[in-house]
Amino acid sequence: MSAKNEKLINLYLVLDITPGTTQNEILHAYNRAKNTYSDHSVASYAVFDDDSKEDILQEIEHAFEVLGSPAKRRDYDLKMGFETWKDEDHSSHVKKNAKTVDILEKRRLSVVKPSEDMASSFVANPKFENEIEECAELTGEFLKAVRIYRQTSEDELARMTRLSHHHIRAIEGEDGTQLHHPVYLRGHLTLICQTLEIPNARELANTYVDRLLAEGKVGGNQFSL
């Protein structure tokens, strides 16, 4: 970055990334930044007061508004003199995007369809982001949609949460015969939500378990709650 550009706001720095970052990494960085300055974060409460955190969160939102959109990002990069970002792994993104779009369409969510020039990049979907933020009732289908939207494979999620693939599949498919006892299930769901950066993880985990208990899918007679 040149000295001239340093005087302008570096939106990449706001998200703790560099100009060469992929669209998918920008989304991860955005979620990570929001978590870092949220109320429940262990990393920021000791040094920033509520007003400062609010200011920082606004900066983060503004940065993502620009960098999260490939078109706006391209304009911004040109204005700042940053090298234009190019996706190196074209084919894998096309494949992942196709899967993302498929799942989201099932959920009747509007998603920008991969056109010729945008197919190579991950497209952040503000509507779906909003739905994740405001989710009040957790379902297996929603978890799967978020996982795919976050471009996290079953393997990656299993590695990050240290749960088995089998169990993750059972949770996403709400397969009561394969699910663990509610006592453990609540913890596993909380962990998955936190890993997939879904807010209010604990409360959402409770909605999932309570619903399955009411439907008689889990609980059984192992021991009473």
Add this chain to the structure above:
Amino acid sequence: MDKAWEEICSGVNLSSGSSNAQNNQDVRVSSRVSGLAREESVPYIWSVGGGKGGVGKSLISANFAWILARRGRRVLAIDLDLGGANLHTCLGVNPPKLGIGDWALGKVDHIRQVMVTTKQPGLLHVSGSQDPLEIMNLMVDRCDELVHQLRELDLDDVIIDLGAGTHPLTLNFFNAADSGILSILPEPTSVENAYRFIRALFYQKLMKTDVPKGIHEVIQAAVDTKNVIGLRAPADIFAVVERLDPVAAEILKKAVADFHPKIVINQVRSQVDIDVGKAICSVCRRYFGLQLHYAGYVDYDNSVWRAIRSRRPAVAEFPRSALASRMERLTNTLLGEEKDLYP
């Protein structure tokens, strides 16, 4: 003790088994060639701090030192956690008769006179086990002298295990080291104390600069978190000084420009815990204007307490454990053989 030192100085292998002597010597030569580019015979000094007790400073120091020695480097592990010293236990050494306190009290002239061998060839130890906390006050003014003596040793690495808190001695040694490592737990209390520790290091660096007295008074005022000069974050001090004295502001910026402590998150249980390291780096960049390096993390592992009970480092007692594997990777990162996790 002196014999051990003579053996190292003369290049004779420390291993008691003669059959391994040549092999170990070969490893030593090759690792020094492939390791960090540094002056031959000038040891690289690592300090391990964290601001809080029980965050794994001794665990990381002992295992890191053991791995380095096992890779053929010549290593000294010093315990400066006075009043709570137990690095010797982590290294499997009985409390030695002589320690750092004897050097501080002037009973010996050189630090090499209080060094003892360990069961790991190539690894020496200076204990603080017999020394009361008051020794720290005696040592504050002799920090430069001790660092000078450490630089004279014909070793590859010196690892200093620091105590909790922000005692001037702890800050002096952290700042005097070539690399500072911060051990932090993904818990509010540990993170809070780590910031307090970084804050103290930050201002100590600024206070040691050669700037006009008036600027020192501004820095002194900023140290108080309820300061009257209206600083919301330590990073703001540069802008305040810039308005008063642009030359002094440049000097202050230079003083912290090369300050990049490495952080290690200990007792990690999930991805959320791992991400705390990145979050801390982000907060430190905004709050202090410092770029920390996230060197790695160590899993919460039962092998730790089992190793402590057997009075051996986990990497020696349980070489196939997850913790040993993480420590090996962490060592690679610290040596620059693998990339930091962040940035």
